[in-house]
Amino acid sequence: MSRSEQFTLCIGCRAGGAENVGQEDEPLGRIVIADFVEHFRTDLCFWSKQDYWRSWLAAIEVLEEQGHAASCLVTSIADPGSSHVAMCWPLYREGERVFVQNAMIIFDDLPVPFDIDRPWLSIQPHTTVDEDGNRISEWSTDMESVREFGRRIAAHVNHPECLCEPGS
Template sequence: MIDDPVSEGATPSSSDAVARIRVGSFTETFLMDLSFWSVDEYRRSWESALREIEFSETATSCLIASITDPEASNFISCWPMYRDGDVIHVQNSLIFLDELDERFDPQEPWRYVQPRCEVDEDGNRISEWVTSASEVRQFRESAWGL
């Protein structure tokens, strides 16, 4: 299951929000920058990303963890999601904007996620967590009432 993207710490005058992702027994708290997107924009992005992964058995999607203005940024922090049947693998990653062949579209961040790898270029296993499509659907429906 994936928790609400913003669970605490956001105020109208703050520049960051404390957020949390939970996948199975794994939980991580992180800061989301609010200089480009509001809390509601992060929530809308997460809802779209969860729909993207939910409605295809081989989809790739991602939850944006933190974004600043793509025109002035080097990277976007995200949680890529890779679906294989009912299994969804979740990793932590960066999208390096200067490596893209086109302008980054924050409304479809999954277009810029690299294919799933289990080891990095140095041969180290990439940390990932597993959840199910049904858990993602249950969360999306309960979080957004859809």
């Protein structure tokens, strides 16, 4: 078995350095895919960290169901009754490779109502070029790294600590 690549996503951490975006007390998230690292703002008013983690576990289960599958990890969502978007990281499994993109789901553009329990039904099919012919940013990891990430989430889902903390 080959060494798995680094893949992690954490949410609900606090800004604390000049490299972080936002206000000092604004909840942030961080994604790491191999040597790529990005911080982003998140919303913890509608979903708690544990709600996000439960959604991520369900999203990973979708990837486990077949060798070619699409899912997504929602990283910021407000009440869909009063909001019009959700931020996510679509995951496209092709065998043991998983391709990761960043996306915004715009509820008004969907052909069917947004399903908060199955947000992956609202992501676009995997493509590497947008409608204007521009390359879509994409990162790659292996499925074993996604599985390991799922195991870490499962271990933390009923605990309040941040997955970004050392040793977690």
